[in-house]
Amino acid sequence: MKISIISASHRMNSQSKRISNFLKNDLxxxxxNIKIFPLDLAKLALPLWSPDKKKGEGIWGKTWNSISKNLDSSDGFIIVVPEYGGMATPAAKNIFLLCGNGEFAHKPGLIVSVSSGNGGAYPIAELRSSSYKNTHIMWIPENIIIRNAEEFNPGEHGSNIPKWIDSRIEYVLNLFLAYVSNMKPLRKIINRKDFGNGM
Ligand SMILES: Cc1cc2nc3c(=O)[nH]c(=O)nc-3n(C[C@H](O)[C@H](O)[C@H](O)COP(=O)(O)O)c2cc1C
Known part of the structure; x- marks a missing residue:
């Protein structure tokens, strides 16, 4: 089983990246035995989708092909997305445009949103409503919101992190892994050739 953990912050050494590392250890x-493919969108700084991608030159050559292959061979995705301006980050939206070859198709996804304050609901609502049509990612019905992210430190959380957060994360990760295992057979019976994009 292979899981991609995508950190969708625009900042190097972000809270999203830090939380991605904790999630990797939790998994x-x-x-x-799980293989993890960590993808830090801040470090990669992929350009916004453009028609140039089709030419396969520069970053759209070897670099993108390797990312696409790793995502394609993943069985599930955790996207750690900070709230920027009450939205999902542009990097988070961009990766869904870039993955046009079925990399996410019919695989479970878990959204983990991150806020330095009391936000974090908007990126979840946004991704749940607008990322799945053509990618066919299957967001699981649970998500995680890490508020007061700077105080999130398993074992010694700050006072603004609820006591139940670690057991909630463990519950959601177990649920996510159950979806990952059980959705694998489904992909064998899906014909993406006729209707590759959603309606
Ligand atoms: C451009 C920008 C806009 C932001 N807007 C919000 C926001 O609308 N709501 C919120 O809760 N936090 C907002 N934040 C703060 C983030 O929650 C904070 O940076 C947090 O650490 C997660 O982002 P990171 O993964 O980039 O560190 C914003 C941060 C940046 C850089």
Whole structure:
């Protein structure tokens, strides 16, 4: 089983990246055999989708092909998305435009939103409503919101992090992994050739 963890912040050394690392360790604690593909969109700084992508030159050559291949061979996705201006980040939206070859198709996705304050609901609403049509990602019905992100530090959380957060994360990750295992057979019976894009 392979899981991609996508950190969708625009900032280097972001809270989203830091939280992605905790989630990676949590997943490995639940199942040491999971392969993790970590993707830090801040570090990669992929350009916005443009028609140039089709030419396969520059970053759209070897670099993108390797990312696309890693996403394609993943069985599930965790997208760690900060709230910027009450929205999902442009980097988060961009990756859904860039992945036009079925990389996400009919695979479970878990949204983890991050806020330094009391936000975090908007990126979830936005991704749930607008990212799935052509990618066919299957967002699971649970999500995680990390508020007061700077105080999130498993084992020694700050006073603004609720006590139940770690057990909630463990519950959601277990649920996500159950979706990942059980949705695998579904992909064998899906014909994407006739209707590759959603309606
Ligand atoms: C451009 C920008 C806009 C932001 N807008 C919001 C916002 O609307 N709501 C919110 O809760 N936090 C907002 N934040 C703060 C983020 O929650 C904070 O940076 C947090 O650490 C997660 O982002 P990071 O992963 O980039 O560190 C904003 C941050 C930036 C850089």
């Amino acid at each position: 490995l604690n639940l199942n040491p």
